[in-house]
Amino acid sequence: MADDTNTKRMSMIVTKGTLDWAYPPFILATTAAAMGLEVTMFFTFYGLTLLKKKLDLKISTLGNPAMEMPMFGMHIGMPNLVSALPGVDAAATTMMKNLIKKKGVASIEELRSMALEADVKMIACQMTMDLFEYTKDDMIEGPVLGGAATYIETATKSDINLFI
Amino acid sequence: MADQVLDVKGLNCPLPILRAKKALKDVTVGGTLEVIATDPGAVKDFEAFCRTTGHELLESKTEGKVFSFVIKRTA
Numbered sequence: 001m002a003d004d005t006n007t008k009r010m011s012m013i014v015t016k017g018t019l020d021w022a023y024p025p026f027i028l029a030t031t032a033a034a035m036g037l038e039v040t041m042f043f044t045f046y047g048l049t050l051l052k053k054k055l056d057l058k059i060s061t062l063g064n065p066a067m068e069m070p071m072f073g074m075h076i077g078m079p080n081l082v083s084a085l086p087g088v089d090a091a092a093t094t095m096m097k098n099l100i101k102k103k104g105v106a107s108i109e110e111l112r113s114m115a116l117e118a119d120v121k122m123i124a125c126q127m128t129m130d131l132f133e134y135t136k137d138d139m140i141e142g143p144v145l146g147g148a149a150t151y152i153e154t155a156t157k158s159d160i161n162l163f164i
Numbered sequence: 165m166a167d168q169v170l171d172v173k174g175l176n177c178p179l180p181i182l183r184a185k186k187a188l189k190d191v192t193v194g195g196t197l198e199v200i201a202t203d204p205g206a207v208k209d210f211e212a213f214c215r216t217t218g219h220e221l222l223e224s225k226t227e228g229k230v231f232s233f234v235i236k237r238t239a
Contacts, residue, residue, distance in 0.1 A: 031178040034185035035216045104175040104203075106182075114182055 009038045010160040013151065017049035019057035019096055019108070020064075025050075025164045026111035032160075033118035040158070041115070042151045043143065044125035047164075048132065051124055051139040055108055058093045069095055116142045123150060166198035166234055167191055173202045173230065180206045181213055184235065188219065191237045196222065199233045206231055 010032045014025045025047075029039045043051055050057075061067060061078035068075035069092070082088045100107065106114075116122070122143035129135075129145065136145070155161045170187045172180040180201045191197050199210070207224060210233045214221040223234040 027178050030182055034178070034181050035213055104179070106176075106179050111178075 007036065007038055008160070009040070009154075009158040010162070011040045011042065011151070011154045011158040012162040012164055014041055014043045014047035014050065014164050015045050016164065017046035017057065019059045019093065021164070022050050022057055022108045023111075025162075026108060026115060028162070029120045030111055030114045030118060033115065033120050037160075038121075039115075039118075040121040040123065040154045042123045042125065042146070042154070044128045048124060048128055048134055048139075050108070050112070051122065051143050052134075053138065053140050055112075057108060058089065059096050060089045061092050062089070067092075070099070071095075112140070116140075123154075167195040169198045169200070171200050172206075173200055175201070176203050177205050177209065179203075181209055184210070184213070188235065188237050193237055193239060195237055197235045197237065199235065201231050201233075202229055204231070206233070210235070 010028070012025055012028065016022075025041060029041055032039050049055075059067075060083055062080050062083035064078065065080070067078045069078065070076075078092065099105075123146040124139060124143045126145045126147050168187055168191050170184060172183050175183070180199065180203055184197065184199050187197055187199075199206075203209075207226070210221060210224065213219070214235060219238050220236040221233060222236050223232070225232045
């Protein structure tokens with residue numbers, strides 16, 4: 001197949017762990033891998049939650065002024081204030097999960113398995129694992145531990161470097 | 165007739181591409197895979213996929229809301 005000099009590489013730093021922010025890294029990683037790129041994902045801070053064995057991803061209406069949920073045939077914006085009401089964020093999360101299922105969008109679990117199957121390299125930031133007191137046991141099999149220098153080296157050899 | 169047919173109707177990006185990639189592994193080199201999708205983004209996606217991977221996009225058809233592609237595995 002393609003020899004090493006022709007293979008493109010992509011790296012990404014994944015810093016967020018909400019349901020909406022989980023999609024861009026996994027969609028890009030799996031698609032790039034399907035198109036023949038070598039992909040490395042470096043998970044740090046809240047991105048670490050995407051590596052947990054049991055995923056329980058949520059979204060919040062807080063800080064998402066551009067969020068508009070398709071409801072009653074319209075797009076309804078979600079003001080920051082409503083997130084303070086009990087149950088609103090949980091309802092928004094449920095709504096999002098239902099939309100995802102209804103529209104035939106892959107679940108994060110599925111995308112994550114596909115990424116691993118496609119040999120996407122996953123690195124968990126050692127420092128933030130320590131910071132949040134996560135252990136390797138909390139995480140799925142596959143990711144290795146690494147630090148900033150590990151990421152930088154990968155990035156110097158990559159054609160595409162993304163910060164998500 | 166294509167060697168293999170992949171139905172990804174009702175599935176959204178990036179599933180059509182990912183499933184096609186997987187299905188192509190079971191197609192012999194030189195053989196063809198027909199993909200049937202409803203995701204409108206798949207039209208450009210399969211063009212890009214073939215350009216980048218070197219596989220050949222032999223056919224790209226639109227019939228109402230259904231898009232079908234025939235891809236030839238080149239390597």
